[in-house]
Amino acid sequence: xxxxxxxxxxxxxxxxxxGSNRGILEEYCGKGYEETVDExxxxxxxxxxxxxxxxxxxPFFRMxxxxxxxxxxxxxxxxxxxxxxxxxxxxxxxxxxxxxxSKLNRNPQILKHLTMLRDNSLGNFRDILLEISRDPAMIFxxxxxxxxxxxxxxxxxRELLELFSMGVGKDEESNYSEEDVKSAAKAFSGWTMAxxxxxxxxxxxxxxxxxxxxxxxxxxxxxxxxxxxxxGEDIIDIIVKQPATARFIAxxxxxxxxxxxxxxxxWQSTPPQDMEAIEMLEKEYYDSGYNIKSMMKLLLNxxxxxxxxxxxxxxxxxxxxxxxxxxxxxxEPKPDVHEIAYACAYMGQDLLNPPTVEGWHTGKxxxxxxxxxxxxxxxxxxVSDLNKPGVxxxxxxxxxxxxxxxxxxxxxxxxxxxxxxxxxxxxxxELMRYLEEFDKNHSEKDTVFExxxxxxxxxxxxxxxxxxx
Amino acid sequence: xxxxxxKIQFDYKYTIGNQAVPPAEGFSGPVDVAIAENNELFVACxxxxxxxxxxxxxxxxxxEDYLGYFGSYxxxxxxxxxxxxxxxxxxGSLYLSDEWLNRITVFDTNGNFMFKIxxxxxxxxxxxxxxxxxxxxxxxxWICDSGNNRVQKFTSDGEYINSFGTKGNGPGMFNTPWGxxxxxxxxxxxxxxxxxxxQKFNSQGVFIQEFGSKQGEGELNRPSGVAVDNxxxxxxxxxxxxxxxxxxxxxxxxxxIKGDCHGFSKWAETRMAxxxxxxxxxxxxxxxxxxxxxxxxxxNIEIDAFGRILIVDCGRHRIQVYEKSNI
Numbered sequence: 173x174x175x176x177x178x179x180x181x182x183x184x185x186x187x188x189x190x191g192s193n194r195g196i197l198e199e200y201c202g203k204g205y206e207e208t209v210d211e212x213x214x215x216x217x218x219x220x221x222x223x224x225x226x227x228x229x230x231p232f233f234r235m236x237x238x239x240x241x242x243x244x245x246x247x248x249x250x251x252x253x254x255x256x257x258x259x260x261x262x263x264x265x266x267x268x269x270x271x272x273x274s275k276l277n278r279n280p281q282i283l284k285h286l287t288m289l290r291d292n293s294l295g296n297f298r299d300i301l302l303e304i305s306r307d308p309a310m311i312f313x314x315x316x317x318x319x320x321x322x323x324x325x326x327x328x329x330r331e332l333l334e335l336f337s338m339g340v341g342k343d344e345e346s347n348y349s350e351e352d353v354k355s356a357a358k359a360f361s362g363w364t365m366a367x368x369x370x371x372x373x374x375x376x377x378x379x380x381x382x383x384x385x386x387x388x389x390x391x392x393x394x395x396x397x398x399x400x401x402x403x404g405e406d407i408i409d410i411i412v413k414q415p416a417t418a419r420f421i422a423x424x425x426x427x428x429x430x431x432x433x434x435x436x437x438x439w440q441s442t443p444p445q446d447m448e449a450i451e452m453l454e455k456e457y458y459d460s461g462y463n464i465k466s467m468m469k470l471l472l473n474x475x476x477x478x479x480x481x482x483x484x485x486x487x488x489x490x491x492x493x494x495x496x497x498x499x500x501x502x503x504e505p506k507p508d509v510h511e512i513a514y515a516c517a518y519m520g521q522d523l524l525n526p527p528t529v530e531g532w533h534t535g536k537x538x539x540x541x542x543x544x545x546x547x548x549x550x551x552x553x554x555v556s557d558l559n560k561p562g563v564x565x566x567x568x569x570x571x572x573x574x575x576x577x578x579x580x581x582x583x584x585x586x587x588x589x590x591x592x593x594x595x596x597x598x599x600x601x602e603l604m605r606y607l608e609e610f611d612k613n614h615s616e617k618d619t620v621f622e623x624x625x626x627x628x629x630x631x632x633x634x635x636x637x638x639x640x641x
Numbered sequence: 642x643x644x645x646x647x648k649i650q651f652d653y654k655y656t657i658g659n660q661a662v663p664p665a666e667g668f669s670g671p672v673d674v675a676i677a678e679n680n681e682l683f684v685a686c687x688x689x690x691x692x693x694x695x696x697x698x699x700x701x702x703x704x705e706d707y708l709g710y711f712g713s714y715x716x717x718x719x720x721x722x723x724x725x726x727x728x729x730x731x732x733g734s735l736y737l738s739d740e741w742l743n744r745i746t747v748f749d750t751n752g753n754f755m756f757k758i759x760x761x762x763x764x765x766x767x768x769x770x771x772x773x774x775x776x777x778x779x780x781x782x783w784i785c786d787s788g789n790n791r792v793q794k795f796t797s798d799g800e801y802i803n804s805f806g807t808k809g810n811g812p813g814m815f816n817t818p819w820g821x822x823x824x825x826x827x828x829x830x831x832x833x834x835x836x837x838x839x840q841k842f843n844s845q846g847v848f849i850q851e852f853g854s855k856q857g858e859g860e861l862n863r864p865s866g867v868a869v870d871n872x873x874x875x876x877x878x879x880x881x882x883x884x885x886x887x888x889x890x891x892x893x894x895x896x897x898i899k900g901d902c903h904g905f906s907k908w909a910e911t912r913m914a915x916x917x918x919x920x921x922x923x924x925x926x927x928x929x930x931x932x933x934x935x936x937x938x939x940x941n942i943e944i945d946a947f948g949r950i951l952i953v954d955c956g957r958h959r960i961q962v963y964e965k966s967n968i
Contacts, residue, residue, distance in 0.1 A: 224835070224863055224881070228819070229723050229740060231670050231938055232688050235956040240691055367926035369933055370919075373659035373667075373909035374902070374957040377932055507722050507741055510691035 177201045179592050181208065183481045186641040187429050188212050188472055189256025190493035193500060193562055194569070194589050209472045213294065213465055215255035229505045235280065235375060242273065242282050243513040243523045250493040251502045251512070257468070261293035262286060263489055264428045266524070269304050269336060270531035271313045273524050278312075278368075280376045282524055285309035294465040297421060297457070298412045301337060305404055308365040308379035314529065317364045319357060321389045329357030331529055332407075338416040339423075341440030347416040348396060355393040360404040362388030412462050415454070421467070422453035429471055431483040432535030449476040482594070482640040485538050488519035490641060491547055495633070498590060499554045500562035519546045539639065551633035555590075556626050566590070567625050579607040586628050595637045606631055651887070651950070651963045653901035657682070657703070658959035659909035662695055663710040666908040668958045669695050673866075673941045674951055675727035675735060677750060680704065683735055684953075684960070685724040690714065696721060698737070698752065703949070703962075705907040711752025716742060719754035726820070726941070728774035728782070730797050736782060738771040745771060745784065745799070758799040763789050766801030773821035773832065773866075777844065783821055785831060790815040792831060792846065805846030810836050812848040820866035820878070820941060830875065832864040839867055839877050852877060852892045859894030861886065866941035868950070870965065876942050876950065883936050885952055900936035900954065902961050936961070 181200050185192040189212070192200075200208045211217060226248060227234045233245040253259045266289060273282045288307055292300045304310050311317050311328070319325040330353045334340055338347045364387070365379035393402045396410050411417055423444055427433040430449065434442045444450040452474065453467055460466035471477050486494065492515050496502050502509055516523060520543045526532055555563055566589050574581050583603045587593045606627060614620045632638065661667020669688035676682060680703040688695040694714030701707050713720050722741035729735055734755060735748045744759035745768070760767045769788030776782055781802060782795045791806035792815075806815050816835035823829055827844035830852075838861055839852040852875055853861030862881025869875055873890040885898040905913060913920045938956030945951065950963040 225817075227938070228834075228865075228880075230687075230690065231672065231940070231955055232690070235670065235938055236689075241689070244691070367923075367928075369927055369930070370923040371660070372920065373905060373912045374933060374959060375660050375937070507690055514691075 175588075175592070177205075178588075179481070180205060180478060182592055183478070184208065184212075184472065185256065186486075186490075186494065187260075187477070187484075188468075189260055190250055190490060191497045192256075193498060193565065195565070206473060209469065212257035212472070213469055215258035215294075219254045221249060221253045221255065226505045230507075234283070240510055240513065242279060242286070243517070243525075244510040245283070246286060246523055247489070247493065247513040247516060248502055248505070248509045250489060251496045252504065258290060258293055261464075261468075262290040263487075264424075265289045265293060265300070266526075267428060267487075267531050267534070268424055269310065270526035270529055271307075271309050271524070272526055275313055276309055278371070278376055278379065281309045281312075281378050284378050286524075294468065295463075297417075297462040297464055298408060300464070301332075301408045301411065302405060304336065305332070305360065305363060305408065306381040308381060311363065311365055311381070312379070316360055319361045319363070321361050321387050324354065324357040324361060324389070326353055326357040329353055329355075329360055332356060332360075333411070335436070335530060337411045337420060338414055339420045339436065339439050342416055342419050343443070344441060346440070347414070352395055355395040355402070356407050358389040358391070358393055359395070359402045359407045362386070363404055418454040418457040419450065421457060421464075422450045425453060425467060425471060426450060427534065429468075430477055430480045432485060435533045435535075435537070436530065446476055449474065482637065484641045485535055485639055486641045487532070487534060487538060488516045488521035488543070488547075489523060491519065491639070492516045492550065494641075495551045495554050498562050499557070499560035500565070501554070501557075501560050503561075515546065515550045519543045519550070544639075547639065548634040551638065552630040555629040555633055558622060558626070563626075563629070566629065567622055570625055571621060579604060579611070582607065582625075582628065586625070586632055590629065590632055590638070593632065593635070593637055595632075595635055599635050599637065603628060603631055648967055649895070649965060650968055651896065651898050651965055653903070654949070654962045654964055656902045656904075656906040656909070656959050656961050657701065657705045657951075658684075659906055659912055660958035661908065661912065662688075663697055663699065666707040666911065668699055668960075669697075671699075671940075671953050671955055671958065671960065672725060673727045674943055674953050674960055675729040676943050676945045676951070677729045677735070678731075678733075680945075681708070681750070682951075682960075683727055683729065683750075685727045685737060687724050690722075696724060698724075698727070698735075698748075700750075700752070703945070707908070709752075711748070712737075718757065719746060719748070719752075721746065725772045726774045726785075728776055730776055730780065730782075732780070732797065734797075736774050738774050738784065740770040740772060740787070743768040743771060743788075745774070745782075747799075756799065758795065765804065766793065766795070768793075770817075772819045775821050775823045777823040777827055777829075778825060779827075783823060783829065785818045785821045787815075787817050787819065787834070790818065792818070792821065792829065792842075803846070805842070806831075812840070812851070813842070813846075815840075819864070819880075822867040822869055824869040824873075825871075828869075830867040830869060832867050832877065834863050834865060834880075837861045837863055837881070839864055839875070841875075850892055852888050853886075854894075857894075858897070859886065859888070865939075866953070868942040868944045870944050870948060870950075874965075876944070878939050878942050878952070880938070880940065883939060885936070885939065885942060898952070898963065900934055900939075900952070900961055902934050902954070902957070902959065903930070906959060933957075 314328040316328040362384040366382040456470045658668040684699040696714040698712045721739045726738045743761040747755040772787040773785035790808040793804040794802040819834040820832035829842040841849045865880035866878035875888045887895045940955045941953040943951045
């Protein structure tokens with residue numbers, strides 16, 4: 173039987189987190205939807221992530237030379253954190269401010285970058301832009317360390333406008349000119365990082381931000397119609413006021429948390445699919461003084477969010493972390509978490525190593541024949557392991573609630589426990605065919621119940637519907 | 642004995658190690674050191690897990706002569722997953738704890754597997770995340786059984802003798818303890834990691850006193866290792882604050898050692914000589930070398946028969962050697 177409260181709570185945790193098992197969802201239903209949203213929006217009220225434990229058992233995650241360690245650390249964090257929205261927002265900002273270790277070659281820096289994103293994830297957008305502009309990982313990634321007075325490098329200034337704040341255009345209009353890019357670049361000249369020791373002989377060191385006044389172009393600049401001796405901070409102050417910025421952030425949040433939108437480069441010419449929702453978010457952006465937490469509160473409590481179930485294709489990180497939360501593995505430190513992190517990369521999302529500064533194309537572009545096979549194999553492998561606590565719980569619950577004879581109820585309850593997941597009739601028919609075939613070949617039903625459920629779980633997580641959040 | 646903190650100082654002497662993977666001379670994430678006969682050292686390294694996994698024990702000496710390595714990542718005999726602590730038994734064997742496999746592996750000093758203690762569980766003699774190891778003056782092995790929040794005592798052959806401790810934060814209780822040290826009187830010092838304190842017990846496991854405060858100079862944050870010198874000073878690796886704190890026998894805080902590595906270790910010299918131009922160019926641009934000197938993720942500490950203090954500076958792939966002097 174459908175339970176609307178559980179379905180809505182499951183939707184909230186798929187989007188504002190990485191999913192939760194049935195027991196936790198039931199607990200939160202007792203608490204109430206809006207109260208749960210408030211809890212998610214205030215991560216400091218929830219237990220902190222146990223960095224001490226993971227760094228004791230795997231010290232490499234903190235010191236390591238070799239970036240897969242950071243992917244593993246982050247994936248472990250997505251799977252096990254109790255501050256789900258905080259980590260989901262960190263992933264969101266990584267999608268927006270896509271920064272890669274592949275160029276850094278100074279890997280603890282990427283850990284510091286992630287910490288910066290997390291610490292600011294629900295903060296003020298002006299602060300987020302300022303922090304990302306002062307972040308050594310970003311400065312090196314987009315060459316702002318080569319942006320000098322009299323010899324500007326426009327890479328960061330251009331992407332700040334194009335990919336991080338305003339976008340190329342909206343409503344068929346351009347949001348900025350080439351002159352604005354040049355002015356932004358000049359304003360950020362001298363924003364660099366202090367020299368740091370080399371990796372050898374004693375390991376990696378982090379860079380620190382450094383402003384060099386003698387390398388900063390302090391001349392008058394014209395930027396988005398305003399004139400002055402602007403520095404980077406002034407540029408950000410001007411950017412955050414722009415209607416294009418409100419639109420850009422609203423669309424990003426909508427695309428990541430509500431429903432798949434076209435890819436970012438198409439936003440200039442393709443209007444939002446739900447203009448009313450975007451306008452509500454834009455208004456909140458201004459009303460709250462550019463506060464992301466306020467925008468998220470509006471979004472998560474809105475009807476357009478509540479009615480958007482299964483309208484987004486899970487990105488690989490969501491998919492992998494969600495499956496691991498379902499089977500309740502890696503909830504505590506454990507070796508070989510890199511195998512889980514690598515699975516995410518095989519599905520097309522090499523965390524902390526995006527294909528370009530534009531990040532990943534999302535939605536349907538996550539799925540091709542190769543990545544779909546990876547998804548199905550990964551999920552199927554995980555739910556087939558009877559040693560996983562989450563799998564044991566599902567089987568125990570089905571055994572208690574359904575017994576072993578009613579196949580239709582077995583299908584309904586299985587879909588309920590892995591979602592709740594609503595599937596097409598034809599999918600249910602396929603599941604029923606599997607069960608009937610299984611029963612035909614196994615007369616001792618009690619002794620093979622676990623095996624029967626494992627097969628049902630494998631087919632269920634291989635469904636089209638399971639790919640959606 | 643009351644110690645006047647202003648009358649002693651700790652002098653940095655030299656460093657052993659640099660970041661390298663065998664067979665190159667160096668360490669990769671050293672977590673503990675054991676001091677054997679003839680100035681020989683065994684250093685447990687816990688680095689990569691993902692292929693190629695890099696976990697091994699380096700054999701070297703106090704003069705930084707590289708004498709080889711043994712061990713590897715895995716679950717077979719002689720392999721390890723999460724190495725935590727090494728202890729040398731004067732009969733010529735080396736004991737390694739593994740917090741994942743719930744195993745103590747015993748090697749000879751050539752790295753040959755001898756036997757293991759590896760019954761998992763919470764019953765007598767069973768292990769759950771064994772961490773710190775040390776031998777008492779009678780040659781018995783003491784194990785910080787961290788997952789069971791207790792200390793267990795075995796013969797060196799692995800026969801269970803007794804245990805004490807339970808989970809909690811009162812006297813004689815533990816929360817995920819890490820390092821352990823037995824002084825020459827047989828007193829037992831336990832780094833009670835998640836309770837952010839060190840507890841001292843007599844050889845019967847009776848609580849005597851606690852080291853570390855919740856704030857101020859003597860504050861401890863997740864202590865991981867302990868050592869006691871011949872004057873009774875207690876050295877605590879304050880893992881969370883990334884320093885070593887020194888206390889007198891009455892638990893009074895005396896001093897903090899932050900790390901002072903300057904110049905290069907012998908192996909580092911060799912490494913730097915391999916690419917002098919690039920190495921010196923990058924270093925020449927840096928004006929403040931503080932970050933190179935100080936500890937990063939220090940894990941453990943040992944004091945040798947000559948009073949030399951060896952601090953395992955895990956995150957910097959080295960051991961900093963100090964000596965105490967009276968002024």
